[in-house]
Amino acid sequence: xxxxxxxxxxxxxxxxxxxxxxxxxxxxxxxxxxxxxxxxxxxxxxxxxxxxxxxxxxxxxxxxxxxxxxxxxxxxxxxxxxxxxxxxxxxxxxxxxxxxxxxxxxxxxxxxxxxxxxxxxxxxxxxxxxxxxxxxxxxxxxxxxxxxxxxxxxxxxxxxxxxxxxxxxxxxxxxxxxxxxxxxxxxxxxxxxxxxxxxxxxxxxxxxxxxxxxxxxxxxxxxxxxxxxxxxxxxxxxxxxxxxxxxxxxxxxxxxxxxxxxxxxxxxxxxxxxxxxxxxxxxxxxxxxxxxxxxxxxxxxxxxxxxxxxxxxxxxxxxxxxxxxxxxxxxxxxxxxxxxxxxxxxxxxxxxxxxxxxxxxxxxxxxxxxxxxxxxxxxxxxx
Numbered sequence: 001x002x003x004x005x006x007x008x009x010x011x012x013x014x015x016x017x018x019x020x021x022x023x024x025x026x027x028x029x030x031x032x033x034x035x036x037x038x039x040x041x042x043x044x045x046x047x048x049x050x051x052x053x054x055x056x057x058x059x060x061x062x063x064x065x066x067x068x069x070x071x072x073x074x075x076x077x078x079x080x081x082x083x084x085x086x087x088x089x090x091x092x093x094x095x096x097x098x099x100x101x102x103x104x105x106x107x108x109x110x111x112x113x114x115x116x117x118x119x120x121x122x123x124x125x126x127x128x129x130x131x132x133x134x135x136x137x138x139x140x141x142x143x144x145x146x147x148x149x150x151x152x153x154x155x156x157x158x159x160x161x162x163x164x165x166x167x168x169x170x171x172x173x174x175x176x177x178x179x180x181x182x183x184x185x186x187x188x189x190x191x192x193x194x195x196x197x198x199x200x201x202x203x204x205x206x207x208x209x210x211x212x213x214x215x216x217x218x219x220x221x222x223x224x225x226x227x228x229x230x231x232x233x234x235x236x237x238x239x240x241x242x243x244x245x246x247x248x249x250x251x252x253x254x255x256x257x258x259x260x261x262x263x264x265x266x267x268x269x270x271x272x273x274x275x276x277x278x279x280x281x282x283x284x285x286x287x288x289x290x291x292x293x294x295x296x297x298x299x300x301x302x303x304x305x306x307x308x309x310x311x312x313x314x315x316x317x318x319x320x321x322x323x324x325x326x327x328x329x330x331x332x333x334x335x336x337x338x339x340x341x342x343x344x345x346x347x348x349x350x351x352x353x354x355x356x357x358x359x360x361x362x363x364x365x366x367x368x369x370x371x372x373x374x375x376x377x378x379x380x381x382x383x
Contacts, residue, residue, distance in 0.1 A: 021267025321360025
């Protein structure tokens with residue numbers, strides 16, 4: 001286990017694209033939930049203590065900063081009591097936030113609770129687009145937020161952006177990139193819109209009322225993303241993530257390196273001692289589950305075959321790709337022939353390349369990543 005993820009499902013506003021585990025905060029049993037979250041983390045660590053200090057903590061949502069100050073203090077006290085003592089001294093501690101939640105009092109509470117990194121959901125820098133996607137902040141809010149965060153001593157800041165949004169043009173996207181770069185943050189995550197079931201956008205899309213950009217424009221946006229951020233000194237260390245040197249997200253890399261992590265909270269996923277878990281999603285039933293002794297909806301022991309598939313599926317998202325030596329170290333064998341044959345096929349298609357003992361996506365391969373990733377699933381492996 002290398003990291004801990006705590007999920008806070010409460011939101012003041014549900015974004016039109018979001019399919020994460022979330023609920024409106026009004027009339028929710030927030031304090032009971034925070035008690036249950038504490039109890040789940042405590043029980044998990046008691047049953048499965050890590051064999052080495054953790055390198056990262058991430059509180060996500062939902063919107064953790066939708067909590068009242070007293071509730072936020074309670075949440076952070078769980079981390080201070082149970083998680084920080086088993087972390088490296090310089091562990092990365094990130095909290096997700098909306099720009100309009102980060103007043104000075106909230107930022108001071110986060111800093112006092114040990115938070116040293118913010119992941120801020122900006123998404124776009126055009127007010128009309130923000131309104132279309134259901135965000136409650138406005139484009140200019142982020143400038144003041146970044147200044148306030150630095151004032152209280154939180155220097156590590158990541159900004160989330162989205163492209164392929166309804167009504168968004170390539171010019172809009174370039175403006176968003178320029179304004180994000182101008183903030184002098186050290187990390188930018190940029191994701192294309194995925195229209196997921198059970199969202200407002202999905203319902204609109206099914207009725208033909210979601211004006212998405214043409215596919216060619218979305219491809220241009222991705223190319224513009226890599227060009228502008230590279231010019232600004234960011235390294236693309238994963239398909240959707242860019243960092244200034246030394247500022248890569250340790251927590252994100254836990255997932256892409258296929259390492260194990262604690263996952264706690266309603267709907268949270270975890271991976272400990274070879275078992276992947278999915279928690280009960282409805283808040284009240286999650287609380288009941290914790291009280292009854294288990295919040296898990298699903299538990300699955302990952303087979304060697306699945307671990308190998310995940311090593312390729314996840315690892316190829318990283319710009320450094322998948323190391324043949326690391327693969328052999330993990331599994332005690334060379335990469336099996338079915339993988340080697342698939343790799344060779346995509347090398348011939350110029351979607352993969354081999355560099356310094358690793359296989360990785362080419363620039364063209366990044367545009368067709370899902371096609372490459374899925375090709376490593378369901379092969380006839382000798383395990």
